[in-house]
Amino acid sequence: MSDAASRAEQRIALVRDDVAARLALAQEFYAQACEPLRRYGHAELSFLRWSAARGVLATESGTRPGSAWWRAVNEGLLRDKVEARLLCAGAPGEASARSVEYWVDCIRRPSPAAWYRAHNASIVAGYLRHEKLAAPEAQVERFMMNVALLRVLFTHAMLVRPRLMLGWLAPFGPRLADPRYATVKWFLDLGRSFPPVYPVALPTEDTILDEHALARMLDYGVIAPRLPALYALSAATLEEPRLMAFLDAGVPAYVWTRAERPLWYVGNTGAHLRLIARVTGVHLRWPPSPAGRRCVPLHG
Numbered sequence: 001m002s003d004a005a006s007r008a009e010q011r012i013a014l015v016r017d018d019v020a021a022r023l024a025l026a027q028e029f030y031a032q033a034c035e036p037l038r039r040y041g042h043a044e045l046s047f048l049r050w051s052a053a054r055g056v057l058a059t060e061s062g063t064r065p066g067s068a069w070w071r072a073v074n075e076g077l078l079r080d081k082v083e084a085r086l087l088c089a090g091a092p093g094e095a096s097a098r099s100v101e102y103w104v105d106c107i108r109r110p111s112p113a114a115w116y117r118a119h120n121a122s123i124v125a126g127y128l129r130h131e132k133l134a135a136p137e138a139q140v141e142r143f144m145m146n147v148a149l150l151r152v153l154f155t156h157a158m159l160v161r162p163r164l165m166l167g168w169l170a171p172f173g174p175r176l177a178d179p180r181y182a183t184v185k186w187f188l189d190l191g192r193s194f195p196p197v198y199p200v201a202l203p204t205e206d207t208i209l210d211e212h213a214l215a216r217m218l219d220y221g222v223i224a225p226r227l228p229a230l231y232a233l234s235a236a237t238l239e240e241p242r243l244m245a246f247l248d249a250g251v252p253a254y255v256w257t258r259a260e261r262p263l264w265y266v267g268n269t270g271a272h273l274r275l276i277a278r279v280t281g282v283h284l285r286w287p288p289s290p291a292g293r294r295c296v297p298l299h300g
Contacts, residue, residue, distance in 0.1 A: 003093025005100075008083035012075055019057045022078065023048060029081045036110040039180040043155075043188040044119065048074065050191040055198040067141070067198060069133040073126035080122045098239060099125050112178050116156035119179075121238045123152060127254060128242055134255040140204040143263065144194055146252035147219065153234045154223050155187045161233055165226060167281025187218070208266045216267045221276035224268070225285050227252070250285065262290055 002010075015021035026048050030041035051057055051070060058066030083096060084103030095101040102118035127134075127149060134145060155177045157165045162173030176183050186192075193215040194200070200207060211219075223230065228250050235243040246254045251264050269289035277284050 004083050004086035004091035005093055005096040007086055007091060008079050011082050012079045015078075016071075016075065017059050019052050022057060022074065023052060025078055025082070029085065032085075033107065034110070037107060037115075040110065040112075040115045041179075042182050043179055043184045044077075046185050046189055050189065050196075054196055067137065069130055069137060069145070072130045072133055073123065076126040076129065077119070077122040080118075080125075084118075097125065112159055112174070112180065115179050116159060116177075117237060120152055120156055120234065121240070123149070124234075124238055124240055124243055127246070128240075131255055137255075138199055139260065139263075140200045140202065140207050141198075142255050143204050143207070144190065144200075146246075146254050146256065147193070148190055149246065149254060150219075150223055150227065150230070150252060151187055151190070153230055154226075155184060156237070157230055157233055158187075160237065164229060164233065165280075166222070167279070169280055204263055205266050208263070211267060213272075217272060217276050220268045220286070221273040221284070222280055224264075225277055225282040262287075265289055 011025070015025050023045075026045060027041070030038050030045070051074065055064055056067040056070035057074060058064055060066060060068055060071075080097065080099045080103050083100050084107055087093065087095060087100070087104055088107045095104060099118065099121035102114070102121045106114040106118040127145075134142060137145070154165060158173035158177040162170035166173050175181070177187070178184065193211045194207060195202060195210075202210065208216075227247060231244055231247050235241050246252065248256075248258065248261070251261050253261075265287050266289055268284065268286045274284055
């Protein structure tokens with residue numbers, strides 16, 4: 001009998017080129033779980049449906065090619081969960097990665113903190129493993145990759161260190177970030193922030209400025225001033241020090257050059273950002289928006 005890791009690879013191979021089958025496998029993990037864990041899939045499944053609708057999970061050889069990077073990161077998450085479930089069901093073998101170990105712990109002892117640790121460990125592992133696949137993506141897509149990462153790290157941190165992330169609003173953090181409730185989608189659903197079709201046709205600067213005002217308030221007024229502390233906390237919680245390389249001088253830097261850094265400041269505009277920062281106990285640190293002048297070359 002093959003071990004759990006091999007069987008997981010075989011299971012993933014069956015759904016690799018079938019978007020509907022990927023969705024079904026992701027849903028199956030929660031539908032067949034014990035009662036407490038069944039309620040934990042809100043944000044993950046919502047994000048997956050958004051990804052499928054955008055077209056990023058389609059095969060690269062299809063009439064509307066998808067994204068090799070988004071497919072690979074999603075595949076890693078699915079594979080980790082399948083392997084963990086097999087191990088918990090008695091399949092032979094040892095966990096092939098720390099992220100699989102975290103999923104085993106989550107299945108056996110479900111809790112919001114255990115779910116975030118497992119989920120985010122799988123996602124961060126995918127980011128680390130597939131940097132070469134991310135590099136050819138358009139600048140706007142690489143921007144969205146960074147936003148997706150900082151949002152999911154922040155939502156986890158709201159749960160485990162709410163005062164560090166929200167200041168005097170800390171009492172609201174654990175409830176808002178709890179993956180068992182639909183409120184978590186306010187933070188992790190990028191469909192509220194970015195264009196719904198892949199590839200994105202707008203230039204990066206326009207995409208940022210078109211982001212919903214509340215989403216920009218979260219990204220720039222609440223999260224941005226805390227990025228160094230957020231990534232340090234996440235690296236420690238996930239036992240993954242390489243995560244710190246995804247920041248450069250306090251600015252998101254996953255597959256991102258220093259010449260492109262000024263684009264992160266484009267959305268940093270408006271008195272409301274300073275207000276929400278002060279309310280949550282921090283001050284804006286980034287330069288004001290350079291919007292209105294093209295500060296770096298844009299590549300769509």
